[in-house]
Amino acid sequence: MKISDAVEFTAQKEERLDRFLAESYTDFSRSYIKKLIEKGFVYVNGEEVRKPSKKIKGGDRVTLFIPEPEELKVEPENIPIDIVYEDRDIAVVVKPCGLVVHPSPGYTSGTLVNALLYHIRDLSSIGGVERPGIVHRLDKETAGLMVVAKNDMAHRELVKQFQERKTEKFYKVLVKGVVGEDYGIIDKPIGRHPVDRKKFSVNEGGKEALTEFWVLKRYEKLDITLLKVKIHTGRTHQIRVHFSSIGHPVLGDRTYGFKRNSVPEELLNLLGNCNMLIAYRLGFYHPLSGKWMSFEIEEPETFRSVHLWLEEHSPD
Known part of the structure; x- marks a missing residue:
């Protein structure tokens, strides 16, 4: 295999090499990380390690x-997904927590794209064989609404709307x-983290990023807040980075500052491997008719379970 890039991480504690890399570089599965180690793609303190x-x-x-x-061959898979709307041009689906949006090295199956190829007859070709129909994305640990393009015309028009900030x-x-504060705006540029290239951070050399929020409820005894958030820009990890930058990391998000020992074990078990961040409302103009369309979902199971736990364990 030829090399296209390199990333470096600093260990914080004693642990297995493959486990550490799988948690630090989540674009690759642990099995693929293991394969790369065995083939000599990993160095520790400048020395090659194959174990x-x-x-x-x-x-x-x-x-x-x-x-x-490597060139990927993506096959349809009968993975259950919730299709909330579909016509000849678009489909609106709910991506669950834990599902990667599109294939990549180490994730050649079990992705949203594999599911889409099974459940939806036609998808746009603009994204290539790995990303058919994919107009925008959500992180693996985030659940919520996504719009999918079923032809190239719809794909181009939807991408244009996202770029011109006409979506909601x-x-x-x-x-x-x-x-x-009950209401606020976080207006801080976001760019690649200066040290860890797999992360993003607030920095002056970054791109404009604007996040608007409203407090829905404060669980003061548990030191947790429920927010409604609207993003006006679509930077990678925007919500996670912005709230971490003001000292309020998203529950479950260990990449950007959430400490697992900061919440009761019972609540930690409910979180699982999900970030408590859901894309519950999505609006856009239909790419063919131009009609404004808006979709809203109820809280997915994990988020709802955590929300109910907070209600039950928080005094009025």
Whole structure:
């Protein structure tokens, strides 16, 4: 395999090399990480390591060399997804937490695209074989509404709407800490993290990013706040980065500051591997008719379970 890029991480504690990399670089599955280690694509403190089970310790520098993408063959798979609307041009679906949007090295099956190929007859070709119909995306750990293009005309028009900020995207978010103001706007540029290239951060060299929020409820005894959030720009990890930057990381989001020991174990078990961030409302103009369309979903199971737990364990 040829190398296309390299990323470096610093270990914080003693653990297995393959586990550490799988948690640090989530674009690849743990099995694919193991394969890369065995093929000599990983170095620890500048020395090649080919043993996935090798124990690394805090302070160790781990370098992962990213191979050039291999051509993927994407097959339809009968993965259950909720299709809330469909016509000849578009489909609106609910992506569950835990489902990767499109295939990539290490995730050649079990993605939203595999499911779409099974459940929807036609998809646009603009995204290529790996991303047919995919106009925008949600993180693996985030659930919510997505619009999918079924032909190239619809795809181009929808992409244009997202680029020109003509779409409407609302989220419900549970964050750590008690947010003081009832309403606020976070206007901070977001760009690649200066050290960790798999992360993003607020920095002056980044692109404009605007997040608007309303407090729906404060669970003061539990030090948690429920928010309604509207994003006016579509930067990668925007909500997660913005709220972490003001000291309120999204519940479940260990990448941007959530500490698992900061909540009761019972609540932690309900979180599982999901971020408490759901894209519950999506609006856009139909690419053919021009009619404004808006869709809204109820809270997905994990978010609803956490929400109910907070209601039951928080005094009035």
